[in-house]
């Protein structure tokens with residue numbers, strides 16, 4: 239090694255500002271450099287192997303070395319590395335992907351609009367609904383309602399939909415007109431003795447009262463992840479979505495399903511909307527859409543929403559919205575191949591089957607003195623750690639136990655994520671039985687370490 243050349247770690251500390259990282263602490267501890275991936279594993283620059291129990295960022299459905307995805311990207315790069323969709327232009331991969339998404343959608347959808355990320359997609363949804371409501375003569379109908387602890391992204395508008403303090407503190411968001419109702423987490427927010435159904439009734443009543451307080455004519459849409467991901471893998475209480483949707487329909491409020499994590503098999507069905515009985519007017523997909531081999535997201539809108547947008551763009555002579563990378567040919571080609579593989583290899587069914595193993599395996603930790611709740615659906619779950627199971631109190635400040643356990647898991651060769659004191663699991667859809675067992679065993683070791691640490 240050239241002694242005068244700084245190492246990668248030194249260069250990183252010098253010049254990279256990392257997302258979701260304590261920038262000051264990073265100056266001291268530097269990065270963990272991940273060098274390569276193989277199947278469900280990634281390897282650091284020292285050759286240490288980690289089971290990626292989070293699929294990267296809830297997204298690498300097919301694992302880290304899928305040759306077909308690599309070939310799809312290469313072929314498209316050789317044929318047409320870039321073209322755009324502005325001014326009536328198109329190319330085969332984006333057309334075919336839009337067609338495929340409409341075919342897969344759990345409810346009739348009309349049009350697909352592509353973006354590069356989930357945040358941009360949610361920004362786009364808000365703008366499209368504002369645009370459409372102006373077109374249909376409802377210019378006051380502009381507010382959005384989402385939930386506390388929701389995650390919809392980090393651009394100015396999507397961070398306003400998000401309901402997590404970390405994404406809002408210090409950033410001057412949420413913008414006006416973005417309202418948040420209660421988080422549907424029974425374990426944390428139900429009253430003593432309240433059943434899941436009663437809790438769902440209360441949340442639907444709260445939504446209705448917010449709508450009436452603001453005036454139904456001012457509320458454009460209700461926004462929700464079918465199952466909340468980054469907020470802690472929150473599975474809604476029974477009957478929740480039926481009741482929420484009934485309130486929305488009563489007041490002519492659109493329902494937007496943010497399927498960025500749930501989409502493409504994560505919950506054991508193709509979409510989280512199917513798992514939870516949601517009939518959205520607008521859907522947002524990303525992440526497992528391309529297994530994150532390429533950055534891409536998409537919004538699907540129904541015919542009613544499209545008609546307003548079409549009228550408005552016709553009146554103005556153009557739809558003044560779009561990204562250079564909207565429908566990028568390489569990203570759409572990779573996403574198409576990714577969906578082909580998910581279908582051919584029956585990975586949604588496989589995820590349901592492996593999901594049962596994961597959920598049953600984690601449930602075996604439910605009686606552990608440090609475990610408050612085990613929850614999840616399909617191949618996504620969380621274990622919430624507590625210091626006291628009766629009071630549900632954390633140990634010291636929230637996040638202390640979570641951080642420690644995730645650190646131990648990493649030491650034992652598994653990457654998970656601590657969201658506060660909830661440890662998330664979201665292994666690739668291609669995980670085998672043995673790999674799911676390794677997730678469970680490694681979690682068990684990290685939990686035992688945590689118990690020892692406290693004694």
Ligand code: PLP
Nearest residue numbers: 355356357389390391496498499
């Ligand atoms: N929506 C949901 C449900 C997400 O989980 C995420 C990212 O984790 C986003 C939106 C934002 O996507 P991106 O990070 O691609 O902007």
